[in-house]
Amino acid sequence: MVAGGSLREVSRRAVQSRIARTAESLFADKGFEETTVDEIAAAVGMSQRSFFRYFASKDEVVFEGLERLSEQLATRLAARPLEEPEWDSLRRSFDPVAERFADPEHREHDAAIQRIIDRSPRLLAAYLCRLERLQRALTEALLARAVRRSECGTDEVVVRAMVGGACACLHAATLHAAEDPEAFGRGLDRAMTALRPAA
């Protein structure tokens, strides 16, 4: 577990976020598909080849921040108390997302990114892929918890479905928040209350 990273990694991160900022403004202006990697690289002042040394693909630029948030959720879930009902643990692990929506500055930025994603089928696909990966991570966390509680009879399908259901609530609230950003938290709570499993 490395916290900050070496000096080299820090400067690498700095370049990455410079690229990301530049690219995002281009995407917002012209759209994702209409912006070529060459243009981004030129705007940053580097060759196309170097762009691909910082990001494995054009898609990744957009999801730079989301990746970190996603990891945060998984570690949060793992840190919840063992006795807490799983549904509540899932809800609590979503808190960082709600906090981002509460902070106006982050909200503005995230909304811009979401607009970019919604307008590009390719990006939507990539986004859903990340969501799927998040679900796998959350499922593993819950399964590991079940083991630690020495519940041998845990039904993997049910856990997977429950995580999927919770993430569906998150996704639905996010879509809803596209129209009314303030309503994210309330929407999420309504959805998760309505879908709460009986057990």
Add this chain to the structure above:
Amino acid sequence: MVAGGSLREVSRRAVQSRIARTAESLFADKGFEETTVDEIAAAVGMSQRSFFRYFASKDEVVFEGLERLSEQLATRLAARPLEEPEWDSLRRSFDPVAERFADPEHREHDAAIQRIIDRSPRLLAAYLCRLERLQRALTEALLARAVRRSECGTDEVVVRAMVGGACACLHAATLHAAEDPEAFGRGLDRAMTALRPAA
């Protein structure tokens, strides 16, 4: 609403499924990413350009059948009785999927396709995209139903989340069925029973 389509469309469909069959066997042999469109076209006996006249992208070949199944689910849901609880309607609209898993011939074919999808990140993304589209369609169907029952107070976020939860059950059962195809139906029922909303 056209049922069969004109003679031209029928022959077009025939060519499409010939391409699809050829492509699938190539994918199964060498993998999706490792098979070029040129190879597929050559194997079918046409130019690459013509391939793209039948399929908008290389991805689409794989999802030819799934698309139809998806439409089937949406129309099924719309046809369920108004009084039926939404969760039950969703479960019933999934019946065609269960039936496919029950039929050994279809199951074999679908399992092959699923293996292809699972081995390619790009295809997984495309698959999740279709699932998302299915969710949109199902959500619309349920919302339309609420209108017909003249329930004005329907919470769109909750409906969206509920559909998402049901589809999460479907997805979880599908993943589970990758290991044990016979267990699809049981897995789906366990998941949907466990996640059934209280209301």
Add this chain to the structure above:
DNA sequence: TCCTCAAGTGTCAGCGACTGTCAATCATTG
């Protein structure tokens, strides 16, 4: 001080998905 080594970069060449264009072909219809 000079040499060396490693990291970062630019250039170039190439692959594969996909698109636009145009001319040739083929079947249909009058």
Add this chain to the structure above:
DNA sequence: CAATGATTGACAGTCGCTGACACTTGAGGA
């Protein structure tokens, strides 16, 4: 038979992305 419209192949081009190689630069040791 001639005109028309749909289908096709051939070709050229764009864009995302990768591999190979040469160059620069800055840090550290001889």
